[in-house]
Amino acid sequence: MHATGIGASVRRKEDQRFITGQGxxxxxxxRPGQTHAYxxxxxxxxxxxxxxxxxxxxxxxxxxxxxxGPQLATDKIGNLICxxxxxxxxxxxxxxxxxxxxxxxxxxxxxDAVAVIIAETLAQAKDASEKIKIDYEVLTAVVDPAKAxxxxxxxxxxxxxxxxxxxxxxxxxKAAEAAFASAHHVTKIDLINNRLVPNALExxxxxxxxxxxxxxxxxxxxSQNPHVARLVIAAFVGxxxxxxxxxxxxxxxxxxxxxxxxxxxxxxCLWAARKVNRPVKWTSDRSEAxxxxxxxxxxxxxxxxxxxxxxxxxxxxAKTVANLGAYMSTFSSSVPTYLYATLLSxxxxxxxxxxEVDAVYTNTVPVDAxxxxxxPEATFVVERLVEVGARxxxxxxxxxxxxxxxxxFPHQTPVIMAYDVGDYGATLKKAMDVADVKGFGKRRRxxxxxxxxxxxxxxxxxxxCGIAPSQAVGSLGAGVGLxxxxxxxxxxxxxxxxxxxxxxHGQGHETTFAQLVSERxxxxxxxxxxxxxxxxxxxFGMGTYGSRSGAVGMSAIVKALDKVxxxxxxxxxxxxxxxxxxIVFQDGKFTVAGTDKSAxxxxxxxxxxxxxxxxxxxxxxxxxxxxxxxxxxxxxxxxCHICEVEVDPETGNTEVVAWxxxxxxxxxxxxxxxxxxxxxxxxxxxxxxxxxxxxxxANGQLLTGSFMDYCMPRAExxxxxxxxxxxxxxxxxxxxxxxxxxxxxxxxxxxxINAITDAIGSEDVIMPATPSSVWQTLQRIGGRKAA
Amino acid sequence: xxxxxxxxxxLAATPEAVWAKLNDPAVLKACIPGCDSLxxxxxxxxxxxxxxxxxxxxxxxxxxxxxxxxxxxxxYKISGQGEGGVAGFAKGGASVKLAPKDGGxxxxxxxxxxxGGKLAQLGQRLVNGAAKKLADDFFVRFAAAVVAPAG
Numbered sequence: 001m002h003a004t005g006i007g008a009s010v011r012r013k014e015d016q017r018f019i020t021g022q023g024x025x026x027x028x029x030x031r032p033g034q035t036h037a038y039x040x041x042x043x044x045x046x047x048x049x050x051x052x053x054x055x056x057x058x059x060x061x062x063x064x065x066x067x068x069g070p071q072l073a074t075d076k077i078g079n080l081i082c083x084x085x086x087x088x089x090x091x092x093x094x095x096x097x098x099x100x101x102x103x104x105x106x107x108x109x110x111x112d113a114v115a116v117i118i119a120e121t122l123a124q125a126k127d128a129s130e131k132i133k134i135d136y137e138v139l140t141a142v143v144d145p146a147k148a149x150x151x152x153x154x155x156x157x158x159x160x161x162x163x164x165x166x167x168x169x170x171x172x173x174k175a176a177e178a179a180f181a182s183a184h185h186v187t188k189i190d191l192i193n194n195r196l197v198p199n200a201l202e203x204x205x206x207x208x209x210x211x212x213x214x215x216x217x218x219x220x221x222x223s224q225n226p227h228v229a230r231l232v233i234a235a236f237v238g239x240x241x242x243x244x245x246x247x248x249x250x251x252x253x254x255x256x257x258x259x260x261x262x263x264x265x266x267x268x269c270l271w272a273a274r275k276v277n278r279p280v281k282w283t284s285d286r287s288e289a290x291x292x293x294x295x296x297x298x299x300x301x302x303x304x305x306x307x308x309x310x311x312x313x314x315x316x317x318a319k320t321v322a323n324l325g326a327y328m329s330t331f332s333s334s335v336p337t338y339l340y341a342t343l344l345s346x347x348x349x350x351x352x353x354x355x356e357v358d359a360v361y362t363n364t365v366p367v368d369a370x371x372x373x374x375x376p377e378a379t380f381v382v383e384r385l386v387e388v389g390a391r392x393x394x395x396x397x398x399x400x401x402x403x404x405x406x407x408x409f410p411h412q413t414p415v416i417m418a419y420d421v422g423d424y425g426a427t428l429k430k431a432m433d434v435a436d437v438k439g440f441g442k443r444r445r446x447x448x449x450x451x452x453x454x455x456x457x458x459x460x461x462x463x464x465c466g467i468a469p470s471q472a473v474g475s476l477g478a479g480v481g482l483x484x485x486x487x488x489x490x491x492x493x494x495x496x497x498x499x500x501x502x503x504x505h506g507q508g509h510e511t512t513f514a515q516l517v518s519e520r521x522x523x524x525x526x527x528x529x530x531x532x533x534x535x536x537x538x539x540f541g542m543g544t545y546g547s548r549s550g551a552v553g554m555s556a557i558v559k560a561l562d563k564v565x566x567x568x569x570x571x572x573x574x575x576x577x578x579x580x581x582x583i584v585f586q587d588g589k590f591t592v593a594g595t596d597k598s599a600x601x602x603x604x605x606x607x608x609x610x611x612x613x614x615x616x617x618x619x620x621x622x623x624x625x626x627x628x629x630x631x632x633x634x635x636x637x638x639x640c641h642i643c644e645v646e647v648d649p650e651t652g653n654t655e656v657v658a659w660x661x662x663x664x665x666x667x668x669x670x671x672x673x674x675x676x677x678x679x680x681x682x683x684x685x686x687x688x689x690x691x692x693x694x695x696x697x698a699n700g701q702l703l704t705g706s707f708m709d710y711c712m713p714r715a716e717x718x719x720x721x722x723x724x725x726x727x728x729x730x731x732x733x734x735x736x737x738x739x740x741x742x743x744x745x746x747x748x749x750x751x752x753i754n755a756i757t758d759a760i761g762s763e764d765v766i767m768p769a770t771p772s773s774v775w776q777t778l779q780r781i782g783g784r785k786a787a
Numbered sequence: 788x789x790x791x792x793x794x795x796x797x798l799a800a801t802p803e804a805v806w807a808k809l810n811d812p813a814v815l816k817a818c819i820p821g822c823d824s825l826x827x828x829x830x831x832x833x834x835x836x837x838x839x840x841x842x843x844x845x846x847x848x849x850x851x852x853x854x855x856x857x858x859x860x861x862x863y864k865i866s867g868q869g870e871g872g873v874a875g876f877a878k879g880g881a882s883v884k885l886a887p888k889d890g891g892x893x894x895x896x897x898x899x900x901x902x903g904g905k906l907a908q909l910g911q912r913l914v915n916g917a918a919k920k921l922a923d924d925f926f927v928r929f930a931a932a933v934v935a936p937a938g
Binding site: 044110132287697703705706708 | 788847873901905907909912
């Protein structure tokens with residue numbers, strides 16, 4: 001193995017600048033003459049805006065402008081859009097309500113931006129905001145997705161009767177009905193997948209600048225996909241033609257999905273910058289982030305699984321109400337449909353699956369993709385059903401899983417997906433060995449001696465990553481293609497710049513992508529730069545989410561490298577006076593096969609640019625190639641996580657005491673980075689299971705609106721993770737990789753809940769399983785006698 | 788979020804004397820913590836401005852306060868809505884009852900209020916405590932005011 005090639009745990013190149021404060025985040029950027037934006041937000045969840053009096057604010061010290069929603073229409077600034085069309089069962093399109101960047105006539109959630117103040121300083125903007133008088137007529141709010149469709153619930157948007165956005169389904173209801181009719185046993189569960197606040201370390205930010213000389217707008221923002229932001233802001237919002245808008249997403253400190261979307265604030269900054277002809281900057285504070293970053297999850301589900309007498313799964317049915325919040329965020333419609341129901345087969349051979357999903361509006365922050373996006377929700381449904389089913393049937397949960405695993409590939413599920421490859425038995429077996437499941441009984445007795453209830457929970461998850469191919473997602477309603485682009489620029493001195501449409505916001509692309517190039521071209525990592533996040537540098541890109549940067553983004557680089565190598569061979573042939581077919585490229589050297597005649601990569605690069613060895617008629621000078629890569633299938637990372645918990649029956653407190661993760665991510669580029677991704681994912685998943693949950697009161701006030709009340713996981717919440725991998729190579733991309741960014745957060749929540757329910761002997765555990773809720777369940781069931 | 792609070796104070800004056808002070812804007816202004824102004828804008832209706840700090844949120848509340856169900860000298864209902872700008876809002880009411888006791892008057896009250904915006908987001912754990920303290924501050928001053936000579 002090459003020391004800095006594929007499979008090497010190379011230290012992250014980017015960390016030096018991140019951990020020494022040398023990163024360049026959006027808020028670090030300042031432009032001459034810059035002004036500051038402050039958004040005045042609705043304190044009411046649902047209110048008519050009868051009047052806005054901003055006269056006094058407009059003349060306050062330092063104020064440059066005060067802008068409100070109705071002025072957007074005057075300036076022909078369009079609404080924000082949701083880019084994935086979902087049709088209801090009856091064929092009607094989803095009910096996308098207008099989403100202006102500043103509220104027009106009505107505020108629909110606490111935090112909805114009602115006005116923006118542009119001032120010389122942020123303090124002046126804030127002071128001026130106090131002088132804006134808004135006459136609200138407060139309306140009744142609805143926050144609970146389960147009540148949004150009820151008779152008498154207040155209707156939030158004119159377009160959506162009963163607050164229903166769509167009533168979608170997947171699968172064959174009659175075939176599922178027949179499967180359930182023939183069942184020996186049916187397991188039924190009701191689940192709530194709790195609403196989460198993303199909380200990236202770096203809050204969102206935007207800085208917009210207008211050049212009146214060239215009529216060019218530039219936006220620096222915290223985006224996971226700057227090209228898509230530019231496309232939407234140009235084509236749908238109508239801010240400026242695409243070629244007159246440059247979007248730069250520099251260093252970005254975490255996204256987890258929440259920075260995929262196009263938000264009101266960046267649109268308003270661009271609009272205001274042109275209006276006042278000065279740069280306009282906005283940086284979210286943490287309180288704003290709680291009220292404006294798209295939240296995650298928030299499903300209410302009833303699910304059933306049908307079993308034969310032999311413990312074979314015959315069918316699965318699920319009915320989900322998904323809360324999309326006050327407006328449809330950029331990709332919100334796809335999350336509870338094609339990213340959710342298509343994964344309800346899990347790792348199992350399930351003949352019939354039928355899923356119904358109602359998406360609803362509520363007076364809450366919009367909900368969209370959050371690490372895992374639909375797949376954690378699906379895994380929660382499948383793995384709770386299997387676990388509860390095993391307990392009801394009196395079967396060992398690992399045995400039940402093994403009995404139903406898909407064993408031959410490719411496998412077509414009843415819910416669209418065609419799994420390409422996998423070995424679920426191998427991941428389960430390895431996980432059971434590493435976790436020492438055999439010794440669990442002894443550990444449980446040991447815990448009991450200390451007055452603790454010990455439980456063990458499995459999660460055999462699968463995900464669909466890459467979020468491609470384009471034709472497939474297009475047929476399912478996506479408004480964009482989901483390929484990726486890359487350009488490899490070889491400089492005359494032999495150093496290389498790779499321009500990628502993927503975006504890095506913590507994933508370590510500057511390292512992993514350079515490892516690929518280092519291995520392919522045989523040049524040191526130091527001679528390679530990875531360039532991303534600027535629409536003026538990279539021609540186009542779809543960005544980073546859905547664990548797609550490796551499987552799709554790196555595959556595009558491979559394709560471009562193939563072209564570079566082919567061209568370089570032609571150059572080398574002229575240099576070495578040999579036939580092109582005789583040139584062999586290995587370890588950074590072009591050699592004439594069977595001879596000792598060779599040229600180093602850097603010499604070939606120089607020759608490509610000086611062009612002294614060939615004529616223009618024979619060969620084009622230069623060494624730069626681009627590629628677009630569209631995969632032929634999703635990738636299907638899968639694995640098995642085993643969680644062990646100790647519950648204190650006196651307090652209800654759950655401690656995660658052991659964690660084993662065995663994942664099949666296909667080929668690993670950098671095992672250290674993969675392990676880091678798994679760690680972070682598990683932490684987020686355990687956060688959802690034990691600590692995190694966004695809580696609204698009945699009036700739509702976010703009660704968990706700060707870190708005082710919204711509990712994020714900390715190192716003390718975790719044991720040392722035992723992380724291992726198995727490998728089946730992904731056949732649909734040239735590197736054989738599957739993606740690892742979301743696995744932990746998909747696998748973890750249900751592993752924890754399966755462990756707690758095992759520990760306390762009751763299935764009645766909600767997320768987050770706080771000490772008080774677990775304690776109350778223990779009181780209701782009279783407490784489990786420690787085994 | 789909803790907030791409820793109740794309390795009782797023993798005052799060293801007759802219900803009639805307490806009633807008079809409870810309807811005297813100058814006394815109320817002096818007793819309401821952080822009250823910047825209290826302006827009579829109609830019969831039993833005031834415009835109040837008060838600055839208070841609840842946890843991390845400091846805000847100037849402007850609001851209309853109305854007295855209803857007047858039943859001298861037994862009690863009234865006081866209700867209102869205060870806009871604290873970016874800090875959020877508070878609205879609600881209190882029923883105040885007076886009864887003779889031990890030669891003086893026992894004043895009891897029950898508050899029901901809703902708060903929203905930043906106050907609810909950041910201050911909700913502190914709101915009940917802060918409201919109780921504001922009420923205590925008010926009644927300590929009010930208890931002194933009812934025994935002070937008129938004028």
